[in-house]
Amino acid sequence: MVITLRQLEYFETVAEHGTVTAAAQHLFMSQSAVSNAIADLERQLGVKLFVRHARGLSLTREGQAVLGRSRHLLREAADLEANAAKLRDDMSGPLNIGCYSTIAPLLIPRIVADFAERYPDVRVRFEEGSRSELLQGMTLGAHDVIVLYDYRFKDDLSEIGHSTQLGSIPPYALLPPGHRLAGRGVVALADLAADPFILFGLEPADQYFLSLFASEGLSPDVRHRTGNYEVLRGLVARGVGYSLLTQRTRQTTSYEGIAYSAAELDGEYAPLGVVAVIPSRHRMTRKLDAFVTSARAVFDEAPAYDRG
Structure with missing residues (x-):
């Protein structure tokens, strides 16, 4: 049995408005969508939530009990969403970076120095390694972001996260x-x-x-x-x-x-792209956005003899 927050939201709205028609108008949904959601919820819970009469709907005794729990769960979900938004905007705590070994000398010192000056409450931690080591570390949850080359003969980055271009370096x-x-x-x-x-x-x-x-x-x-x-x-x-x-x-x-x-x-050799990869399960937080901005500046400002 899977009860969704949307079902609970529809149920609460119907209870407050007394009719499916009024609830559907409030939710900007079709009457059938609201009715089906309530019917599915009653079937999943195994109880009758409303008594239907000529003037609309009224809660059963079971419906009244479910409404109290439903409102509590919806408040908890709203609090969770609000706290998650605060975490996304929080510029404190750890930022775990994994960086390809040959990119690290160019990138990591600048990032650590930038964050120490601009975001002193962020604790930057970094590890260097090969491509396979970085990907394994991200899979195990060790890195919030990894930086590596985007080799054209490799197509596995999309499977683990979202890639953002930082720059490119020719051989x-x-x-x-x-x-x-x-x-x-x-x-x-x-x-x-x-x-x-x-x-x-x-x-x-x-x-x-x-x-x-x-x-x-x-x-x-x-x-x-x-x-x-x-x-x-x-x-x-x-x-x-x-x-x-x-x-x-x-x-x-x-x-x-x-x-x-x-x-x-001498020849047409495409520069190697350098990308930041953020795990698919993560959203772009302020810390990660600040990292991407700082990392791009490293490659944008590097003179030709640094970028190859």
Whole structure:
């Protein structure tokens, strides 16, 4: 048996107005819809709620008892809705962010600093991880929002939440300082494919970067694979091979301080979209709206060498 709030609302309105016609007019509903709702409610409860007479309807003894409980439940539902609205507007308490590892260095420091200054009662908590780790965390309720790349070959984001575009980042090449193409500014994958390649292996970025070669009918010579982009920069700077990334730092140097060369890719490679995903079960609260606004500003204001 499933009793709905709408049935109770119709029942209370009929009790107050004394006729189905008057209640239907008050509710801006058809008489048949109101009559059917009352009949369904009587059937589900197993009691007769109204006595029908020439002048309209009057409550039975059982109907009077049900009306008292119905009014209580409707008040409780109204209070719940009001409290939920207050929670949606509340700028305090935790905000749990999950962020893809390579996006985090660009995004998280700005978000934490912005919220500390503008919304000091909000406690920002964040975790970094791979795409699968973030999606699992959201499924388990660990994150209020996750930020990750919207890979075109993945179509599972709509299954877990609502995606909001934050920005987009095109890929670029990292070359050893002594590479024959270093300093050119723009390089073609066809001119690099035969060289030793260092693949960024944090899933599913590896699929994405390999797909760039596949789109040109090329197969890179993968010598090393790493999910740590600082290790990747270090290998490139040491002359072990070239690589591809999306996120850039302001300085083209490795963790050791050794310089490498960055170059744009010659070709039509669509930028990777960066999205914020909010669980389907959640509404857009003021905290989440403030997060999206702040996150978009990070990508809108980032200069070209930050956005790749």
